[in-house]
Amino acid sequence: MSSLLGLLSLTSGALDAQTYGLNTVGQNVANVNTPGYSRREVELTAAGPTDPLSAGNGVNVLGVKSDHNTLLDPQVWQQQSLAQQQGALADSLGVVQVAIGTPGQSLDSNLSAFFNAFSTLSQDPTSATNRQQVVLQGQSLATAFNQMAQNLTAAQQSADGSIKGAVTQINALTGQIAQLNTSIANAGGSASSEGQTLQDQQRQLVSQLSQLVGINTSSRSDGGLDISFAGGHALVIGSTAYAASTVPAAGTGLATIVAADGTDVTAALSGGQIGGLLQVRDQNIPSYLSQLDNLAYGVVQQVNALHSTGYDLSGTTGTNFFTPLATATGAASAIAVNPTVAANPSAVAAAATNSPGDNQMARNIAALATTNTMSGGTATFNDAWASLVYQVGQDTQTAQSAQSTGNGVVQQLQTLQDNASGVSLDQEATMMMMYQQAYQANAQLFSLVNSTLDTLLQMVK
Amino acid sequence: MPDLAGAAVRRLRDVLDRIGDALAGCRLDDLLAAQPALAAALDEVGRTGLGGLDARAVAAEVAQARDALGRCVRLGGSLDEAARLVLAARGYTRGYDRAGREHGTPAVAATVDARV
Numbered sequence: 001m002s003s004l005l006g007l008l009s010l011t012s013g014a015l016d017a018q019t020y021g022l023n024t025v026g027q028n029v030a031n032v033n034t035p036g037y038s039r040r041e042v043e044l045t046a047a048g049p050t051d052p053l054s055a056g057n058g059v060n061v062l063g064v065k066s067d068h069n070t071l072l073d074p075q076v077w078q079q080q081s082l083a084q085q086q087g088a089l090a091d092s093l094g095v096v097q098v099a100i101g102t103p104g105q106s107l108d109s110n111l112s113a114f115f116n117a118f119s120t121l122s123q124d125p126t127s128a129t130n131r132q133q134v135v136l137q138g139q140s141l142a143t144a145f146n147q148m149a150q151n152l153t154a155a156q157q158s159a160d161g162s163i164k165g166a167v168t169q170i171n172a173l174t175g176q177i178a179q180l181n182t183s184i185a186n187a188g189g190s191a192s193s194e195g196q197t198l199q200d201q202q203r204q205l206v207s208q209l210s211q212l213v214g215i216n217t218s219s220r221s222d223g224g225l226d227i228s229f230a231g232g233h234a235l236v237i238g239s240t241a242y243a244a245s246t247v248p249a250a251g252t253g254l255a256t257i258v259a260a261d262g263t264d265v266t267a268a269l270s271g272g273q274i275g276g277l278l279q280v281r282d283q284n285i286p287s288y289l290s291q292l293d294n295l296a297y298g299v300v301q302q303v304n305a306l307h308s309t310g311y312d313l314s315g316t317t318g319t320n321f322f323t324p325l326a327t328a329t330g331a332a333s334a335i336a337v338n339p340t341v342a343a344n345p346s347a348v349a350a351a352a353t354n355s356p357g358d359n360q361m362a363r364n365i366a367a368l369a370t371t372n373t374m375s376g377g378t379a380t381f382n383d384a385w386a387s388l389v390y391q392v393g394q395d396t397q398t399a400q401s402a403q404s405t406g407n408g409v410v411q412q413l414q415t416l417q418d419n420a421s422g423v424s425l426d427q428e429a430t431m432m433m434m435y436q437q438a439y440q441a442n443a444q445l446f447s448l449v450n451s452t453l454d455t456l457l458q459m460v461k
Numbered sequence: 462m463p464d465l466a467g468a469a470v471r472r473l474r475d476v477l478d479r480i481g482d483a484l485a486g487c488r489l490d491d492l493l494a495a496q497p498a499l500a501a502a503l504d505e506v507g508r509t510g511l512g513g514l515d516a517r518a519v520a521a522e523v524a525q526a527r528d529a530l531g532r533c534v535r536l537g538g539s540l541d542e543a544a545r546l547v548l549a550a551r552g553y554t555r556g557y558d559r560a561g562r563e564h565g566t567p568a569v570a571a572t573v574d575a576r577v
Contacts, residue, residue, distance in 0.1 A: 071550050075543055405532045408485035409539045415487040416543055429551050431489075432544040438492040439537045442480050445499050449473065449530055452506055456470065457523050460516040 069417050069428075073203060074217055076413045077210035081271035083406030084211040088276030090399035092159050093284065093392065099151035100288075100392050108385050110144040111299070113137045115369035121350050122362035126313065131345035138321060138337045145296045149332035152289050159281040160254045164246045166212050166274045167257060170235070171243045173209045174227065177202055178241035181224035185239075189223025199223060209235075214271020230257075230265035254281065276399075284395060289332070291388045295374065296335045297328035299381060302373050303365060310349030310361030317354070319347055321365075469509040470522040473502040477529035484536035 100106060117137040121130040180202040187195035206225060209215055215235065218226045227236040234242045242260035249256045256266045257274070266282075269275060300322040307321040323336045341347045351358030374384040419431060476498045483491035 069547070071546055072543060075539070075546070079539065401528055401532075405481075405535050408481065408532065408536055412485045412487055412536055412539060413543060415485075416540075416547075419487060429548055432547050434489055435487060435492070435540055436544045438489055438496075439484065439540055441496045442492065442499055442533070443537055445496075445503060446530060446534060449477070449499070449503055449526075452503060453470075453523050453527055453530070456466070456506070456519065460519045460523070 068200070068203070070219070072413055072417045073206075076410060076417065077207060077215065077217065078271075079406060079409045079413060080207065081210045081214045081275070083403055083410055084272050085214075085270070085275035085279070086399050086403035086406050088162075088273040089280055089284075090276075090396060090403050092155065092277060092280040093396040093399055095158065096152065096155050096280075096285065096288065097392050097396050099148070099155060100389055103386065103389060106385075106389070107141075107144050107148060107295075108382050108389075110137075110141045111381050111385065112369065114141045115366050118362045119366035121348070122359040122366060125350035125359040125362055126356060128345065131313075131348045131350075134348050135337060135342055135345045139342065141299070142322070142335045142337055145292070145332045145335045148292055149289065149296075152285055152292065153333075156254070156281050156285045156289075159277045159285070163257070163274055163277045163281065164255050166272075166277070167244050167246050167255075170209065170212050170274075171241070173205050173212070174235045174241040174243070177205050177209070177225065177227065178236045178239050180205070181220065181222075181236065182239040184224045185220075185222035187223075191223075195223055210272060212272045213269060213274045230259060230268040233259035233261060233263060233265055233268075288388060288392060290328075291384070291391070293328045293331040295332070295381060295384045295388070297325055297331035298374050298384070300325050300331065300335055302368050302371075306361060306364050306368070307349050309352075310364075311351040311354045311358070312349045313346040313356060315354045315356075316347070317349065319349060321348070464515050464518055465509045466506070467515060467518045467522050469502070469506045470519060470526050473499075473506050474522065474526040474529050476502045477526060477533055481529060481532040481536055484533065484540055487540075 114134075114137040117130070117134040121127070121134050124130055180198055184195050184198045184202065187198055189195045190199060202225060206215070206217060206227065209227070213229050216228045216232070220226060220238065224238065225236070226234075226238065228234050229244075235244070236242070244260065244265075245258050246255035247258055247264075248254070256264050257269060259265045266278065269278060304320040304322055304324060308318055311317050312319060319340060320338050321341055323334075323338050325331050325334055338347075350362040352360035352364065369382070370380055372378055372380055372383075374381060375387075379387065416432075416435075419428070476495060479491065480495045480499065482488075483495060
């Protein structure tokens, strides 16, 4: 192609290629703030000569390729999932922490006030005012237990509601992802500019999905993605979305999550907000409620055991102070002052013998405040309460710390993904090696740091 | 008496926090600069006497330093796995022998677990 016409054609082709490139740059600039957008790059190739005497035909545009590093996608999604799980856990536990209250202003103060009332009664066991005070403090304590159990149950119900909402969101997202699978395949997958744009959109949706629940993804040959959850149950296969659903569990009424194939996958789910919400709903709160129930049951049993052997003002014995409970389960919700005692404060047994001036039983009951009656005789009632408060605080702090670290990992992976765009594969590999080696230089000292901290901890214990 | 042990552990924790931040932000220079700082902070903890220390304060500092260390380990694990995955997919092996030749086989992982 050595004619003038041929030269013009070659120049025109090169200009087309440059225009294509400029359009792509324009698209990159326009989408600089678009979440999930991957940088586009024009792939040019030298156009081979058709004439043996020609040097060539300029350049041809092969296409536009997306710079997205798909290798890191599953990692980002996995880590996002873990960070969101801890985030949901931390948020829910924060609500529980508020419900539990602060030391000195919560159930511990009710316990102290109750036993102090018995102590005051022991100073004047025939005083109607003191007896009335014992009944009132007993009722306050029972109400505090009831309220605390109600707060924890409300937090559990709140987590349950959020789980149902999350399942609805999952179904909406998987529906859109399945539709995009069809569109991506029709657009020719990642080979076309349109396909790349659709893939960007799909990755955004998958990212949102991974924040709701732990997922596994696999790439399709047509450019789309198949998605499963809960150990292999399908959410999206090609153009079909498999909707999950929630069903109330028998007994508790709490939602169980059912995959499209009818399998109850609640126990198999992890990661994402749902993972965190399930953990707080099914593990943390039941554990706290159980501790609260044990404490309430312990108070009822110990106080009744003494009170029922004491004598009231009329010389009657065998009366329980609290309504007896058959089992610790549900004790915090059920605890109540015996209606007989509540209606008639003279029925409070302050005496250990049938003598109106005897105060020994009131003293014995007051002494329960400082007696190790809980946890196999190793803790007082207030110790048991403090242990619950500490547990909630510790769980919350652990979740917050894990969330913070998880967010750091997500940030790191996204930075790596951003760094990978716009550099050559060799540069990317070199960069990765340098990061690795710089980390390993520090990591060599980590075991020493760990053992030093261990030693220090032993010394200050 | 100043709490030298507590201060030394606090400095160690500060360095660990810096390493964690550098790992999260993939800041190579900061990561490289942290290594001598970590060695120095560790050395200082080793040299500091424990006489007259406030045990509770040191215990709290140690707990926070352990948290910071755990964060570094998790972030480092994630970085290591990401690098391994990318390098393996690019056909790079993990290291070099004495002659500067690459050795080892590409370790291709289908999944990554950076949890600790």
